Amino acid sequence: MIIVMSPKATQQNLEDVIKKVESNGLKVNLSKGEERTIVGVIGDKKKIANLEMIMMDGVEKTVRITEKYKLVSREFHPADSIIDVDGVPVGGKQLAIMAGPCSVESMEQLRESARAVKEAGAQFLRGGAFKPRTSPYDFQGLAEEGLKMLRKAADEFGLKVITEIVDKDDIDLIGEYTDVYQVGARNMQNFQLLKALGKAKKPVMLKRGLAATINEWLNAAEYIASGGNMNIIFCERGIRTYETFTRNTLDLSAVAAIKELSHLPIIVDPSHGTGRRELVEPMSRAAVAAGCDGLIIEVHPHPEVALSDGKQSLRPNDFRHLMGEVGKVAAVMGREL
Amino acid sequence: MIIVMSPKATQQNLEDVIKKVESNGLKVNLSKGEERTIVGVIGDKKKIANLEMIMMDGVEKTVRITEKYKLVSREFHPADSIIDVDGVPVGGKQLAIMAGPCSVESMEQLRESARAVKEAGAQFLRGGAFKPRTSPYDFQGLAEEGLKMLRKAADEFGLKVITEIVDKDDIDLIGEYTDVYQVGARNMQNFQLLKALGKAKKPVMLKRGLAATINEWLNAAEYIASGGNMNIIFCERGIRTYETFTRNTLDLSAVAAIKELSHLPIIVDPSHGTGRRELVEPMSRAAVAAGCDGLIIEVHPHPEVALSDGKQSLRPNDFRHLMGEVGKVAAVMGREL
Amino acid sequence: MIIVMSPKATQQNLEDVIKKVESNGLKVNLSKGEERTIVGVIGDKKKIANLEMIMMDGVEKTVRITEKYKLVSREFHPADSIIDVDGVPVGGKQLAIMAGPCSVESMEQLRESARAVKEAGAQFLRGGAFKPRTSPYDFQGLAEEGLKMLRKAADEFGLKVITEIVDKDDIDLIGEYTDVYQVGARNMQNFQLLKALGKAKKPVMLKRGLAATINEWLNAAEYIASGGNMNIIFCERGIRTYETFTRNTLDLSAVAAIKELSHLPIIVDPSHGTGRRELVEPMSRAAVAAGCDGLIIEVHPHPEVALSDGKQSLRPNDFRHLMGEVGKVAAVMGREL
Amino acid sequence: MIIVMSPKATQQNLEDVIKKVESNGLKVNLSKGEERTIVGVIGDKKKIANLEMIMMDGVEKTVRITEKYKLVSREFHPADSIIDVDGVPVGGKQLAIMAGPCSVESMEQLRESARAVKEAGAQFLRGGAFKPRTSPYDFQGLAEEGLKMLRKAADEFGLKVITEIVDKDDIDLIGEYTDVYQVGARNMQNFQLLKALGKAKKPVMLKRGLAATINEWLNAAEYIASGGNMNIIFCERGIRTYETFTRNTLDLSAVAAIKELSHLPIIVDPSHGTGRRELVEPMSRAAVAAGCDGLIIEVHPHPEVALSDGKQSLRPNDFRHLMGEVGKVAAVMGREL
Secondary structure (H helix, E strand, O other), X not given: OEEEEOOXXXXXXXXXXXXXXXXXOOEEEEEEOOXXXXXXXXXXXXHHHOOOOOOOOOEEEEEOOOOOOOOOEOOOOOOOOOEEEOXXXXXXXXXXXXXXXXXOOOHHHHHHHHHHHHHHOOOEEEOEXXXXXXXXXXXXXXXXXXHHHHHHHHHHOOOEEEEEOOOXXXXXXXXXXXXXXXEOHHHOOOHHHHHHHHOOOOOEEEEOOOOOOHHHHHHHHHHHHHOOOOOEEEEEOOEOOOXXXXXXXXXXXXXXXXXXXXXXXXXXXXXXXXXXXXXXXXXXXHHHHHOOOEEEEEEOOOHHHOOOOHHHOXXXXXXXXXXXXHHHHHHHOOOEX | OEEEEOOOOOHHXXXXXXXXXXXXXXXXXXXXXXXXXEEEEEOOHHHHHOOOOOOOOOEEEEEOOOOOOOOOEOOOOOOOOOEEEOOEEEOOOEOEEEEEXXXXXXXXXXXXHHHHHHHHOOOEEEOEOOOOOOOOOOOOOOOHHHHHHHHHHHHHOOOEEEEEOOOHHHHHHHHHHOOEEEEOHHHOOOHHHHHHHHOXXXXXXXXXXXXXXXXXXXXXXXXXXXXXXXXXXXXXXXXXXXXXXXOOEOOOHXXXXXXXXXXXXXXXXXXXXXXXXXXXXXHHHHHHHHOOOEEEEEEOOOHHHOOOOHHHOEOHHHHHHHHHHHHHHHHHOOOEO | OEEEEOOOOOHHHHHHHHHHHHHOOOEEEEEEOOOOEEEEEEOOHHHHHOOOOOOOOOEEEEEOXXXXXXXXXXXXXXXXXXXXXXXXXXOOOXXXXXXXXXXXXXXXXXXXXXXXXXXXXXXXXXXXXXXXXXXXXXXXXOOHHHHHHXXXXXXXXXXXXXXXXXXXXXXXXXXXXXXXXXXXXXXXXXXXXXXXXXXXOOOEEEEOOOOOOHHHHHHHHHHHHHOOOOOEEEEEOOEOOOOOOOOOEOOOHHXXXXXXXXXXXXXXXXXXXXXXXXXXHHHHHHXXXXXXXXXXXXXXXXXXXXXXXXXXOEOHHHHHHHHHHHHHHHHHOOOEO | OEEEEOOOOOHHHHHHHHHHHHHOOOEEEXXXXXXXXXXXXXXXXXXXXXXXXXXXXXXXXXXOOOOOOXXXXXXXXXXXXXXXXXXXXXXXXXXXXXXXXXXXXXXHHHHHHHHHHHXXXXXXXXXXXXXXXXXXXXXXXXXXXXXXXXXXXXXXOOOEEEEEOOOHHHHHHHHHHOOEEEEOHHHOOOHHHHHHHHOOOOOEEEEOOOOOOHHHHHHHHHHHHHOOXXXXXXXXXXXXXXXXXXXXXXXXXXXXXXXXXXXXXXXXXXXXXXXXXXXXXXXXXXHXXXXXXXXXXXXXXXXXXXXXXXXXXEOHHHHHHHHHHHHHHHHHOOOEO
C-alpha cells in the first residue's frame, strides 16, 4: 500500500501515520517530494490488506498495490485449470457448448431442444427451473418438476445439465439433477449463496454481475474457492450501459482479461449479452476469437411461444448454422468443437 | 401493448399476429401507416402482461404501456403511506434520521455512537452485524453478538434499530433484535430474500441496486408487498457510473421520481452515495430539499480506526453540525427533525 | 508519480527505469517490498507530468499524484471567484438565475419569456439561436436573427443574455449580442472552441460533457483559463447513465466537488438534467441546498408548441412557483435570489 | 408516431390532440383500451418527424416508430457500400488495415513505423498531427510539419494516409496530405465539423463518441451524408463504462448492429478500445470474427518513448504477430488481408 500525504499534512500527522503502520507490524519507506510525502507500506500482505489509513489526518489518498483475491489468480496457479464436469472438460482444447431454452416449460420442449443441440454438437443442456424475474408476476419456473425434465432430456441425448440456483437451500435438491450450478448475474454478490456453493461438490458457473467490475467478479469467485470448491467457470454475459439497442453490452475484453488474471476457464453468453437474435451468431464467433473456452446459448424449438426471453432465442436451424460458423473460428484458434 | 409490424411484414404475418392476440382473449386495433402497420392490443392487463409477441415473424418491436408493479404504485394508493416503526413514523412530517457506524465493532463503540446520534436528534441507530463484503478476507461482521450490542445500545438511548439482513435464514434471529430490516444494494434483486421478507412482520428498508433502474427497484419492492408486507421504505444510495471522484453517483432525481410513482417513503444514504466525508453534509441538505423522508448516515466515534468505510464516516461533531444544517432546510420544506 | 514494478521485474528493468527518470532531471526514491519495488519520482511537477513510464519493461503500473489543471484549481486561488457579467455577479451571495426557452423561435415568444422570468426574479435570459441537434433534419436555430431578438427582449426587461456557441467562427458575432457564451455538453472537449474562448473578452459557461469526469471538466476549463480568460462558470447538466426514467442523471455531488477543487462558480441545469417538467422544481431546491451558485432553467410561455425540448420546459406560472420555493432554500443557505 | 394518452386524459384533451395532428396534415387512428387511448399518427414521415406532442395536456408519452437518419440507413441502400480511398477499397472482401503511431513525432519514427506496418500488410499509415488532449499542457501535435512527414513516409512505402481533423478550418490543409479524414470520439457531435466534412471531397472515418448511442452515431454520420459526402467509414473505439481495468469497453456488438442498420463499412480500434497492449491482439481477432471491415491499430517502433498512449501501442514485432493471427480469422470469414 502507498499512502499519499496531503501537501498540508503536518510533521505530527506524518509521525502518527508511521506509528499506526508500525504498530500493525509493518514497515514504512518515506519518499519526500516537493509538495507531498509518500509513505510506502512494506510487510505481510494480509496485514496490509486489513490496514485502513484513509481517515488519518493528513492522508490524501491510499493506493492498493495488491489485489485481495488469491486462489483464483493466475499468480497462484500459472497453468490453465480444466474443470471436469463428470467427464466433460471445460477449459481445455475442446470448447464447451451449453445450449437450450431459457426456461424449462415442458418435456416436449426439452426433448426437442436436447435433440437439436446434441445434433449440432453441444455437450450441455441448459434450462432454468428456478427463474429470477424482475416482476413477481412473471413466470417463475417449474422448480423440481423442471429439474426432472431437464435431467431426463439430457440423459436421453447424452448431455450434461447446467441450471440456475437462486437459493442456497436448493443446493442438495438441484445437485441431484444438475452437473453444474449456474449463479446468475443478480446473485454474483449473493455472498451467502457463494459461500454455500464453496462447500458443494459440483462445479459452479459464475455469471458476471450487471454492473460488476472484473475485480469484483474475481473476488466473488474467491468466495467459492475459499470455501473449498475450486471448480469454477466464469461466464461473461454483458454489462449494463447507456446503450439501448442491445439488452446489455457484451464485454469481450473481459475474456482476455480473465485469461490474464485467472487460471479458471471463461465462457460467453451472447444471448443475454445482446438480447437480439441476429447478433448471437456474430458475437459467438467473436467470443471464440477472443479466446473464450465455450458458449452458452439460448435455443428454443419454438421461440415464438417461449415463456421468457423469446426475443434472443435461436431456432434449432439457426443454432446449427451458428455451430458451423463457430467451428471454423475455433479451428483457427486451435480449438475443437 | 403496441405491436409495430415491420415494413416487410406480409399480410399472413399480420394475420398470424392478430390470431395469436385474439387466442389469448384479447382484442386488436389496427392502424395502417404508410410504411408500417401498428397493432394495438386491448383487454385485460394481466393477460397482456403475459403476452410475448416479439418473436412472431414480421414483428419489428413491441411497446409496453403499463408497468407491472401495482401494490407499491401511487395509482394503487394515491395518499402517502407512513410506515410505523414501533411508534416512530417514517414518511410523515417528521424526517427519519438513522445514524451509526457502518459495522458493529464493540459495545463501547456503539454506546458512544448511540449517545452521539441521539443527542444530535436521530431516532434510529444503524450498524451492520452481517456485512456483505467484496472480498471473503474482509471483516464480515460480529453476527448475533453484534445484534445484541446494537439492541442494547439503542435501548439505553431510546433509539430504534435498523440493521442489514443478507440471508433469509436470519429473519427470525435478526427480527428479535431489529426494528427495521435493511436490504442492501447487492441484494435488491435477491428475490428469495425479498419473498421471505414479504412474510416478515417488521418493516423493510430496500436499498436501490448498484445498477438498478427505478422500474426494477419498484418491482423489487413489489416482491415484498405481494407477500403481504406493505411496510417498505426505499433508500437511494447512489448508482454506479463512470465517475471515480465519488464512490457512487447519488441520484437525487430518484427521490422525486419515487414520490411520483409510489406512495411509499424514501430516504437517502449520502454516506455510501458519495463515499467522501466532506460531501455528506451538502448532499444531506440537498436530499431533504429534494423531498426525501429521511437520511441514513454513517457516524463513527473514531472513524480513523473503523473496520470498514471509515473514509465516509462522520465524527460525532460533524454529525451534529450536519443535523443543524439539515434542520434549517427541513424547516423550509415544512418538515421537522 | 509512483511507479509500481512488477513482481517479475529484473534488476536490469529497475535500473533502466531509474536511468530514465534521472535522465529527465528527476530523482527517485526506492521502496522495496516483499513482492514489488515501488519507485517514487521526485522533482519538478511539469517534468513529471510529461514522463511516460508505463511502457518500460518491468513496470506494472504508474500512479499520478498531482492533477494537471492549475489555474482553475482551489489550490491556485483559495478564495471563491466571483464572475462579473456586466455588473451582475455570478458566484457571490446572490444566486444567478438564468431562464428562458430552449430555442429562440420568435420575438413574441421571447418577449413573453423575458417578461415572465424577469418578474419571477431571474437576471439572465437564456435561449438558443444556434442549436446542436442530434439529427440534421431537426430545427437548427434562427442564427443571427435569433441573437437580435434575444438581445432586444433582454434589454427591454433589463436582463443579461446567455446563449450557446457551437462554432469558434461565431465568437465575434455572438459576442455582439450576448453577455455570456455557453459551451454545451457536446462541445465540452471541443478544444478548438475552448482555446478560442480563452482569447474572448466575455465570460464563458462551460457545461459538463455527457460522460465527462469531474477531472476532465476541470481540464477543459483549464483550456479556457490558460488562454487568458478566467471568467468561467461551470454548469452541471446531468450525466449519461443506464437510467431511462430521467433524460440524464443530475449529479449534484459534482456541485460540492467543484466547490472543493476549484475557486470558480458552478450553476445547475435541472431542465436538461432531468428532462421531466415535474422534477425541475425539486431538483432546483436540491441544487441550491447542495451549494450551487445559480440555476439555468427552461421556461417557455407555451411549451406545448415549443420547437425543441418542450417536455422539460416550465410554464411561467410553474417558474414563479419554483422561484418562491428556491428562495426559501436560498435563505437558509445564506444566499439571496 | 404513437401517442399514449394518460388514464386521466379528458375527452377534450383527446380532441385537442387529434386536432393538432390533423392540422399538421396528418391522420389519426384511435385505439381505445381499458385504461388508455392510443393515438396512431399516420402520414408523411417528415411531417411526423417534426411533430412535438409530448407537452399536450393528457399525453402520457409518445413513441417514435421511424428513425430520423435516412441516407446512411440500410433501408435506403440495401447493398454494402464500398468506400474507394484513392484505389484502396474499404468495405469489400479485403480488410482495411490502418496502423501507425498515435502521434507523429519525427520523420525517423514515421519511416520506421511505415516500413513495419507495410511489411506486415497494412494499407494505411495512421498518425496524429493535431491531437485533442485532455489537458492543455499535454503534447498537442506537430501540425502541418507532422502532416508532411506522414505523407512522405506513406508515399515512400506505398501507403494511404489517415489522420485526425479537429478543426473545420483545417479541411483544406489536411486534405492536401491525407487520404481519409478521421473524426475523433470527442468530435462525433461537433456538428459544425461534420457539416463541413459533408462538403469535403475525401472520405471520412467517424469514430463513435465516448458515450454515444448507435442511434446518435448514425445521425452524426447523416450530418456528413446530408452535406453530400457519402464516403463514410464508421469506427468503433470503445465506450465509457464503470469498468476501470480497460480504458474503454469495446462494444463489438456495435459492429453487427451497424452492419444491420447501415450500408456503410465499419472498422474497429482495439488500441483505444482497450488501452492495454496485451488485449489488442485478442480483440482484433474478435473484431474480425464479429464481421468488421478493418482495423486501426497503434504501432510505435519504440513505445517506451512515445509522447502519447504508449501503453496501448504495439511494437512492430507484436503487430506482425497480430496480422498473422488476424489473417487466419479473416480467412474463415471469407475475407482477405
